[in-house]
């Protein structure tokens with residue numbers, strides 16, 4: 001799915017400075033992009049605009065030819081989008097494996113609903129849930145209730161849930177926060193292996209950012225870097241705005 005922003009601005013009520021300030025950006029279909037930038041620079045707001053959760057004040061946003069401001073088009077965008085949210089939003093009281101399959105519910109028939117109500121994974125997803133859970137190292141916890149998992153384990157359940165329906169667009173907001181280096185690497189691998197899928201990931205971890213072919217950085221709601229290689233000087237400039245370029 002292509003994401004096209006032109007002059008997009010968002011100012012939240014009771015805020016003086018905009019969260020997004022005249023952002024123009026094209027993310028091509030199947031491109032893998034990382035969003036960097038200091039805390040509060042607008043990364044999550046950009047993702048929330050794509051999901052129709054924040055309405056821009058001005059500018060245009062087109063997602064795969066669709067307008068998130070139109071309810072029917074927004075439904076189509078959301079149907080095709082897998083999301084990993086900060087502080088994820090798993091359903092307590094349900095097992096990890098049940099949470100992991102929730103993103104596929106629009107396609108469930110009676111038999112699948114019956115399996116889920118019995119706490120099982122619908123038969124046609126068993127193999128893939130197991131493979132994704134293996135890749136993320138959470139297979140031993142699949143039958144546990146999510147509230148009994150650690151933050152990092154829950155984060156990985158949320159990633160499996162986002163990827164399982166094979167969406168055309170993956171939006172992952174700090175998917176590796178709280179993960180140790182090995183599990184963070186497994187999460188990055190799963191995202192980078194999503195061939196043909198548009199992947200947009202936010203992170204504060206430069207070593208993770210550098211594993212993506214395109215890095216876009218925001219500072220104070222504006223794009224301040226867009227490139228394929230991020231030098232230490234670029235990173236310093238993004239986070240501190242201190243580098244004076246010739």
Ligand SMILES: Nc1ncnc2c1ncn2[C@@H]1O[C@H](COP(=O)(O)OP(=O)(O)OP(=O)(O)O)[C@@H](O)[C@H]1O
Nearest residue numbers: 012013015019037038039040041042043044045046
């Ligand atoms: N619902 C809201 N109401 C008011 N202000 C908001 C709201 N959501 C975000 N903001 C403000 O908009 C700015 C951008 O926030 P955003 O969450 O997009 O930043 P971010 O780059 O994702 O930060 P972080 O790296 O900390 O997650 C911040 O100043 C934030 O306080």
